[in-house]
Amino acid sequence: MKEIKNNQYHPETLSVRAGSEMTAFGENSEALFLNSSFRFNSAAQAAARFGGQEAGNIYSRFTNPTVTMFQNKLAALEGAEQCVATSSGMSAILATVMALCSAGEHIVSSRSIFGTSTQLFGNILKRWGLQVTFVSQTNVTEWQAAVTPKTKLFFVETPSNPLTEVCDIQALADIAHQAGAHLVVDNCFCTPAIQCPLELGADIIIHSATKYIDGQGRCLGGAVLGSKALMEPVYGFLRTAGVTMSAFNAWVFLKGLETLFVRMEAHSSRALALATWLEAQPQVSRVYYPGLASHPQYALALKQQTSGGGIVSFEVKPKASQTPQQAAWALIDATQLISITANLGDAKSTITHPATTTHSRITAEARAEAGIRDSLVRIAVGLEHVDDLKSDLRL
Numbered sequence: 380m381k382e383i384k385n386n387q388y389h390p391e392t393l394s395v396r397a398g399s400e401m402t403a404f405g406e407n408s409e410a411l412f413l414n415s416s417f418r419f420n421s422a423a424q425a426a427a428r429f430g431g432q433e434a435g436n437i438y439s440r441f442t443n444p445t446v447t448m449f450q451n452k453l454a455a456l457e458g459a460e461q462c463v464a465t466s467s468g469m470s471a472i473l474a475t476v477m478a479l480c481s482a483g484e485h486i487v488s489s490r491s492i493f494g495t496s497t498q499l500f501g502n503i504l505k506r507w508g509l510q511v512t513f514v515s516q517t518n519v520t521e522w523q524a525a526v527t528p529k530t531k532l533f534f535v536e537t538p539s540n541p542l543t544e545v546c547d548i549q550a551l552a553d554i555a556h557q558a559g560a561h562l563v564v565d566n567c568f569c570t571p572a573i574q575c576p577l578e579l580g581a582d583i584i585i586h587s588a589t590k591y592i593d594g595q596g597r598c599l600g601g602a603v604l605g606s607k608a609l610m611e612p613v614y615g616f617l618r619t620a621g622v623t624m625s626a627f628n629a630w631v632f633l634k635g636l637e638t639l640f641v642r643m644e645a646h647s648s649r650a651l652a653l654a655t656w657l658e659a660q661p662q663v664s665r666v667y668y669p670g671l672a673s674h675p676q677y678a679l680a681l682k683q684q685t686s687g688g689g690i691v692s693f694e695v696k697p698k699a700s701q702t703p704q705q706a707a708w709a710l711i712d713a714t715q716l717i718s719i720t721a722n723l724g725d726a727k728s729t730i731t732h733p734a735t736t737t738h739s740r741i742t743a744e745a746r747a748e749a750g751i752r753d754s755l756v757r758i759a760v761g762l763e764h765v766d767d768l769k770s771d772l773r774l
């Protein structure tokens with residue numbers, strides 16, 4: 380097998396070709412290694428592997444060839460020196476914080492992050508002595524003001540879920556670096572097919588591979604990417620704590636990455652068509668989609684992203700007898716085709732009511748502050764024909 384040099388090819392080519400390491404059998408599709416441990420030729424070789432003097436596989440909690448191929452492919456796509464694959468997107472975030480922060484230290488996070496990430500920071504990690512300040516997704520002066528001498532990480536997700544607010548990665552990276560902190564970007568909504576945060580100045584990328592990297596709603600997984608120096612403690616945490624990606628899931632994600640660019644183009648073009656149509660519907664009061672000229676950060680989105688991505692949110696106007704929640708639920712319940720589920724990044728379009736699902740565990744005040752209203756509906760646009768999606772919404 381000839382070596383694929385990452386700077387020699389376009390990202391689309393790397394998504395198909397990078398990271399593959401074939402065995403002696405000459406298979407043309409990456410093999411699935413379903414074994415927990417690896418044997419050594421001698422006691423001396425075992426010692427060299429464990430001591431790190433010799434590269435090679437030891438035990439699948441922290442070295443597995445299929446997982447390694449997935450890590451190398453994703454690293455090539457994000458332009459990262461190293462990728463650490465994890466059991467889920469949440470364990471990718473946990474591993475990052477556990478590796479890079481200690482009790483008494485401080486994180487500045489956007490208020491508009493994934494609901495479970497807010498729980499992890501605001502409830503669980505707080506009990507272990509980590510201070511977290513939640514600030515505006517879009518107002519950089521709040522980030523600057525929140526910095527303390529103990530600040531280690533800035534954490535952001537762009538575009539955000541569910542309101543698709545775009546933050547200025549370059550501006551936040553500059554503030555983080557002046558404070559001696561690192562900027563972490565959850566790149567789940569865009570994937571490297573649409574946005575490369577490291578090129579914009581971010582230090583660490585988080586992925587929930589569960590979403591677009593899989594692309595067909597099969598497996599849970601995550602990843603952390605960055606420089607070798609930053610990934611060393613993250614890998615050390617994974618090796619010890621065991622938040623490992625299974626080899627089977629890595630094999631599914633490897634196949635998912637091969638089609639990432641064509642899928643993301645198709646998700647984005649359908650989402651743009653649906654968002655444009657929604658904006659013209661009298662029963663819709665507002666549409667949130669970074670690919671629309673009406674989006675408050677449209678210019679910034681154009682600069683950072685190659686397209687708007689697959690997530691469209693909108694507010695339904697309640698009829699005279701309805702509360703906003705009833706209006707949103709009625710629209711969701713009337714669908715026949717679109718799946719009612721909170722997952723996203725699937726070939727099947729999904730629809731959800733963020734206030735009572737993904738964001739139901741945060742307080743009503745926090746939801747109001749984040750702008751997540753009861754009339755809000757989120758659609759993760761899949762790969763069906765857009766006309767069928769429009770008819771299914773019955774607007």
Ligand SMILES: *Cc1c(COP(=O)(O)O)cnc(C)c1O
Nearest residue numbers: 467468469493565567587589600
């Ligand atoms: C789903 C999601 C996560 C968590 O990923 P899991 O794989 O479900 O643990 C983190 N961030 C974002 C933006 C997500 O959408």
